[in-house]
Amino acid sequence: MKRLILFVPLVFALQGCIQTLAVRSMGDILGYGFEAFNEESDLEIAQEALASNLKLVEALIKADPGNDQFLLYAAQGYNAYGLGFAEDDSVERARVFYLRAKNYGLQILKKNLTFRDASGKDLQTFAGALQSLPRADIPAVFWTASSWFSYINITRTDVSALADISKATAMMQYVLQEDSAYYYGGAYLFLGAIEGSTPPMLGGHPEQAKEYFEKSLAISGGKFLLADLYYAQTYAVQVQDQQLFESLLNKIDETSIDVLPEARLANAIAKHKAKLLRAKMSELF
Numbered sequence: 001m002k003r004l005i006l007f008v009p010l011v012f013a014l015q016g017c018i019q020t021l022a023v024r025s026m027g028d029i030l031g032y033g034f035e036a037f038n039e040e041s042d043l044e045i046a047q048e049a050l051a052s053n054l055k056l057v058e059a060l061i062k063a064d065p066g067n068d069q070f071l072l073y074a075a076q077g078y079n080a081y082g083l084g085f086a087e088d089d090s091v092e093r094a095r096v097f098y099l100r101a102k103n104y105g106l107q108i109l110k111k112n113l114t115f116r117d118a119s120g121k122d123l124q125t126f127a128g129a130l131q132s133l134p135r136a137d138i139p140a141v142f143w144t145a146s147s148w149f150s151y152i153n154i155t156r157t158d159v160s161a162l163a164d165i166s167k168a169t170a171m172m173q174y175v176l177q178e179d180s181a182y183y184y185g186g187a188y189l190f191l192g193a194i195e196g197s198t199p200p201m202l203g204g205h206p207e208q209a210k211e212y213f214e215k216s217l218a219i220s221g222g223k224f225l226l227a228d229l230y231y232a233q234t235y236a237v238q239v240q241d242q243q244l245f246e247s248l249l250n251k252i253d254e255t256s257i258d259v260l261p262e263a264r265l266a267n268a269i270a271k272h273k274a275k276l277l278r279a280k281m282s283e284l285f
Helices: 002-038 043-063 068-085 091-109 113-118 123-130 135-153 165-179 182-197 206-220 225-238 242-254 261-279
Strands: none
Touching (some): 002 043, 002 068, 068 091, 091 135, 113 123, 165 182, 182 206, 182 225, 225 261
């Protein structure tokens, strides 16, 4: 009887281990899935695929709540959905998706107790806590900051949201410090967008924005078209350089979707958004 009593919990423990291993084995499959997703050039196919995959990722997070890989996929996925498939049609939906992305990223970062304790404190304390994060957390920092900034960018009437822009900026500066080439120079891109979209009278620095964008483009060899899009949308509009604005949009239109195969989807989104932006040119200049 004692052996049976000992055996029963052992069986349940083994079942739990097997279930955990099975759930975690999905990580590699999801990784290949997200690679294929990023290589897709058809926006309709990508939207359908991402929606279903995000719910799968969230189901896996419920089964394995502390899995950083799944949390990062959720942060990246909801960020992409907000940018590519919600922002232009429904700002309210996009806000929801950007907040989900930000919160999934923060779940990874707040495992670091120093960062967790500093997350609600002043900017200096927050920026200092970023230095305690390991290099392995650079992707989580980037996608959290990207989602946070994107949320702020479409919520500019909310003073409390705008107040957080300094923390999103600090996170991007941390990425720049640790790995400036991450995601095709993505930190330069977002810092350029922040500086380029802020009027000088409110503390923006247009020439700094231009420098950031040029560095981002240099890292990708000019192949990552979202950099051109944000360059046109922020800096060119801010300084009222219509010639630059048109040349950047023309470049996006004329560049082959296959110029960067691993980022076809991002470039397809840039092409779609460039058309929408061009339609507003008479309002912007």
